[in-house]
Amino acid sequence: MKNVLKRQVFYIQIQLESPLNVASGEDEWTDADILRDFEGNPFVSGSSLAGAMRAYVGERENEWNLFGYSADDTNGKMSSLFISDLIFDEEAVMGIRDGVGLNENKVAKAGSKYDMEILETGMKGHFYLELVIREGDDEEAMLCALSSVFAGIQQGEIRLGRKKTRGFGAFKIIKLVPKAYDRENYLEYAEAYKISFWENKPDQLENWLHIANASNRMVHIEVPLVMKGGISIRQYAAKKNAPDFVHLTSNGIPVIPGSSFAGAIRHRVKQILLDLAEEGAESPVRKNEVEQIISRMFGNASDKEGHASNIIISEARILGARPLTMVRTGISRFESAVRDGALYKERTYVDGHFKLEIAVRKGKEPKDSNWMIGILLLAIKDLENGYLAVGGQTAVGRGIFAPAVSEEYPNGVIFIDGKPGLEMQFIAEALNGLCENKG
Known part of the structure; x- marks a missing residue:
């Protein structure tokens, strides 16, 4: 010794x-x-x-x-x-x-x-x-x-x-x-x-x-967003006289969990990859490879080949939101009449703003993660422009967002490792190099 x-x-x-x-x-x-x-x-x-x-x-x-x-x-x-x-x-x-x-x-x-x-x-x-x-x-x-x-x-x-x-x-x-x-x-x-x-x-x-060595192990993406209406991610109330359904909160502050963002973004990334696969011979990805790419990006829970997600999505705290309590009832689609026992009370939050934070693990070579970031940014663009909704009741306008604008960035901005305006560079690199990096 x-x-x-x-x-x-x-x-x-x-x-x-x-x-x-x-x-x-x-x-x-x-x-x-x-x-x-x-x-x-x-x-x-x-x-x-x-x-x-x-x-x-x-x-x-x-x-x-x-x-x-x-x-x-x-x-x-x-x-x-x-x-x-x-x-x-x-x-x-x-x-x-x-x-x-x-x-x-x-x-x-x-x-x-x-x-x-x-x-x-x-x-x-x-x-x-x-x-x-x-x-x-x-x-x-x-x-x-x-x-x-x-x-x-x-x-x-x-x-x-x-x-x-x-x-x-x-x-x-x-x-x-x-x-x-x-x-x-x-x-x-x-x-x-x-x-x-x-x-x-x-x-x-x-x-x-x-x-400390200044190099991060992950690429960090920040997307400032505002809500264009309400959000509905239910936390089932157990308190007497409380609404039947309330939006999820943490210490009294409404939040959007990372799992809700992950589910929506994963589904949209898969759609994007399938659309690319349908483009024909010029496409950088083939249809039978989509699941493999999705697994590599978002993880795999299988017993034999399971591995953690290479994408970390943080929980978002919604600031400046107003609580809104509504009484609603279910309607029979065949009779256009109220269904018995379908009356319920719900509390949602409206008009807030938050920052979506995502981290992507770096590979040994920059190209190992750059293609992943580029495809991810395509889905984030849909989220930012209101084409991708998050949470429940999305069919009636819940969970839709828009870019947070400012005098410096009137059209909104996405920050990648603290730098704005890099997303198109990553998207172009992903589409050009996805085929050779997906293996």
Whole structure:
């Protein structure tokens, strides 16, 4: 065993940027109850944090530098990074999200209804990292890799728990304080895991983000949109005297979940690819390859060939929207009369604005993701121009959007990695290069 030269402890305070479900495997209250300690307080295990970080670092670097490895009974390396559980600093704000699987005709699949327990957006918590430097370790490389983890968290590229590619599990660091311990001050290590020790220490997050390699692992797309009417993504009310159907909210703010955007965009991308396949010999894609391309873009849940989505769609918080409660009734299409027992009350939201945020994983070569982005942008253009609706009751005008305009961008704008006006370049590249990159 090599001698320990130094220990560097990091106190990290975080805030949830989207709902979080780290499941316990229990289903007492929902189909996926969140993980709790023996006192009933929710937490995120250190193993969940470590898994998310290791997967991120391992995409390009040698993750064993930080996380170690085990080759066989005699060869291996102990992990240099120890990660505590994530503990929340305030009373938990809980919620329940329900959903149902839909087929391509937006009809519910039999047996696909589910619900899950979540921690709501905005909750704050903290955890500790401890980096152990031993003889022979490349300290500079280890600190650089760790700084890239901090940058990945801030960019929303490291997420926790379930439904990570559909908006859940995003969090941000709001305070980071490191302290090194060596033979000169090793007695102070006894205070390292007491929260009172860190409370008045200055934040050093920006210093560590400056160390990180500036290259993102994903291409980030932002689309500012406004609603042209109401939105209907139902959260079924259980409170007495509440409307029968209410639009989904998070901490009282109406939201559009990533899964709703993903379903609509995936369906439109498939339509676009099928239309391209019908164009004949000049088409960059053949009809029998459409499902393969869709699977590569949006993931595959099959047991044998399953893989995560390469497209991450965040949950959108609708700002400036007005609640609107309506009483409606079902009408018999044959009698043109009210159906018995079909009266119901519904609350929707109208006239809001939001930012659609999508991230696409980069491949080893730029062309590996550029074709994916180009095809995706074609569907986003339909969404932006009101040709693609999201959510329920789209046949009666719900879920239709328009570009958010400003003095600087009177026709609306799509930002790709923070830069406007690049979408046509990506679309042209996708159509020219899709055939050779789809494999």
